[in-house]
Amino acid sequence: xxxxxxxxxxxxxxxxxxxxxxxxxxxxxxxxxxxxxxxxxxxxxxxxxxxxxxxxxxxxxxxxxxxxxxxxxxxxxxxxxxxxxxxxxxxxxxxxxxxxxxxxxxxxxxxxxxxxxxxxxxxxxxxxxxxxxxxxxxxxxxxxxxxxxxxxxxxxxxxxxxxxxxxxxxxxxxxxxxxxxxxxxxxxxxxxxxxxxxxxxxxxxxxxxxxxxxxxxxxxxxxxxxxxxxxxxxxxxxxxxxxxxxxxxxxxxxxxxxxxxxxxxxxxxxxxxxxxxxxxxxxxxxxxxxxxxxxxxxxxxxxxxxxxxxxxxxxxxxxxxxxxxxxxxxxxxxxxxxxxxxxxxxxxxxxxxxxxxxxxxxxxxxxxxxxxxxxxxxxxxxxxxxxxxxxxxxxxxxxxxxxxxxxxxxxxxxxxxxxxxxxxxxx
Ligand SMILES: Cc1cc2nc3c(=O)[nH]c(=O)nc-3n(C[C@H](O)[C@H](O)[C@H](O)COP(=O)(O)O)c2cc1C
Numbered sequence: 390x391x392x393x394x395x396x397x398x399x400x401x402x403x404x405x406x407x408x409x410x411x412x413x414x415x416x417x418x419x420x421x422x423x424x425x426x427x428x429x430x431x432x433x434x435x436x437x438x439x440x441x442x443x444x445x446x447x448x449x450x451x452x453x454x455x456x457x458x459x460x461x462x463x464x465x466x467x468x469x470x471x472x473x474x475x476x477x478x479x480x481x482x483x484x485x486x487x488x489x490x491x492x493x494x495x496x497x498x499x500x501x502x503x504x505x506x507x508x509x510x511x512x513x514x515x516x517x518x519x520x521x522x523x524x525x526x527x528x529x530x531x532x533x534x535x536x537x538x539x540x541x542x543x544x545x546x547x548x549x550x551x552x553x554x555x556x557x558x559x560x561x562x563x564x565x566x567x568x569x570x571x572x573x574x575x576x577x578x579x580x581x582x583x584x585x586x587x588x589x590x591x592x593x594x595x596x597x598x599x600x601x602x603x604x605x606x607x608x609x610x611x612x613x614x615x616x617x618x619x620x621x622x623x624x625x626x627x628x629x630x631x632x633x634x635x636x637x638x639x640x641x642x643x644x645x646x647x648x649x650x651x652x653x654x655x656x657x658x659x660x661x662x663x664x665x666x667x668x669x670x671x672x673x674x675x676x677x678x679x680x681x682x683x684x685x686x687x688x689x690x691x692x693x694x695x696x697x698x699x700x701x702x703x704x705x706x707x708x709x710x711x712x713x714x715x716x717x718x719x720x721x722x723x724x725x726x727x728x729x730x731x732x733x734x735x736x737x738x739x740x741x742x743x744x745x746x747x748x749x750x751x752x753x754x755x756x757x758x759x760x761x762x763x764x765x766x767x768x769x770x771x772x773x774x775x776x777x778x779x780x781x782x783x784x785x786x787x788x789x790x791x792x793x794x795x796x797x798x799x800x801x802x803x804x805x806x807x808x809x810x811x812x813x814x815x816x
Pocket of ligand 1: 441442443444445446447448450470471472473474475558559560561562563564596597598599601602777778779782
């Protein structure tokens with residue numbers, strides 16, 4: 390079996406057009422789902438497949454769907470989260486640009502499974518081409534009877550709307566995203582109630598990531614056991630790893646869950662640019678704890694990375710060579726979180742600003758020896774003290790950078806020169 394499921398046709402010209410998609414087996418899963426399964430059976434099938442969310446938290450998809458209240462007299466909504474703003478993450482974009490019908494087919498099946506008749510695809514504002522592609526795909530699918538009234542004679546009706554994102558990282562957080570769709574500023578909501586109980590316009594709502602939903606047609610076509618047999622025991626299926634930074638061949642690599650980080654960097658990524666030594670890797674998007682070069686013999690799945698004190702997150706793998714100054718790299722990250730904090734919770738709003746100030750002071754050569762502990766202390770007072778996890782996302786890198794590279798922070802605060810000059814592998 391080829392490793393590729395979602396990217397199987399990535400190099401195929403015109404896979405984004407419905408005729409080619411259908412030629413390559415597209416929309417067979419939809420026909421099968423509507424004909425052979427009751428909605429509840431599909432929820433069970435997805436549960437059995439072991440599919441877990443690819444948006445960051447790895448929550449089991451079928452289980453999430455099963456939280457929807459039964460027999461409630463309210464509409465159920467499905468939101469596809471295509472906001473993709475986590476630094477180092479660029480897989481959903483490629484899935485939408487090159488294979489929009491795969492996402493659409495998964496969306497229609499998911500909507501049928503959860504008895505939803507109105508879907509919102511929330512696309513990052515800057516992704517203009519993705520929005521065009523998805524919009525065209527919806528029109529094509531409608532003209533083939535896959536979207537709209539009485540889909541393929543099944544009696545199931547579905548409308549799909551595109552919502553262009555509000556242009557902020559926080560818009561990808563599910564509760565802020567719903568605020569944004571409802572026409573307000575994207576400020577996160579307190580949970581509970583969870584969206585499955587009270588989401589969009591206080592109605593039951595399921596929110597799933599683009600990659601999560603793109604897997605659905607393949608599970609219907611090939612079965613839950615097939616999917617569960619790929620990858621690791623608890624992290625199943627393939628994963629699209631977004632490899633960036635100081636590697637020779639950056640890009641998206643779809644591989645079975647559990648590929649080793651070393652293999653990803655050195656075999657798929659071709660090793661470190663200019664044959665530098667490796668210094669550090671952020672394995673799951675900018676908000677997860679960093680790993681040192683001697684920690685890369687780890688499998689890239691939810692459990693193995695958690696055992697190493699980090700996270701798979703969105704699988705945005707950011708590689709840094711030994712010319713990188715970790716203080717400067719951290720300041721770039723913290724500046725991002727300071728800018729993107731929605732401002733609702735004081736620990737995040739004030740804390741990200743304070744951390745950025747301390748780091749800027751360090752880089753200007755004005756750091757005081759006590760600043761390292763102060764920085765750590767500010768981060769540890771943000772973590773767990775905000776409504777949404779953006780605060781944690783800002784604090785976790787800070788604490789892990791200090792824990793793993795404390796000598797660099799102490800050195801710069803003691804009047805030393807930065808170790809390395811290159812501040813960060815991306816702008
Ligand atoms: C600050 C922040 C930003 C997020 N951005 C995204 C995003 O761009 N795309 C995404 O799918 N999930 C994002 N998430 C996670 C979502 O809140 C949600 O858990 C996810 O869309 C659920 O989908 P899944 O179960 O398929 O993973 C973000 C979370 C936080 C805290």
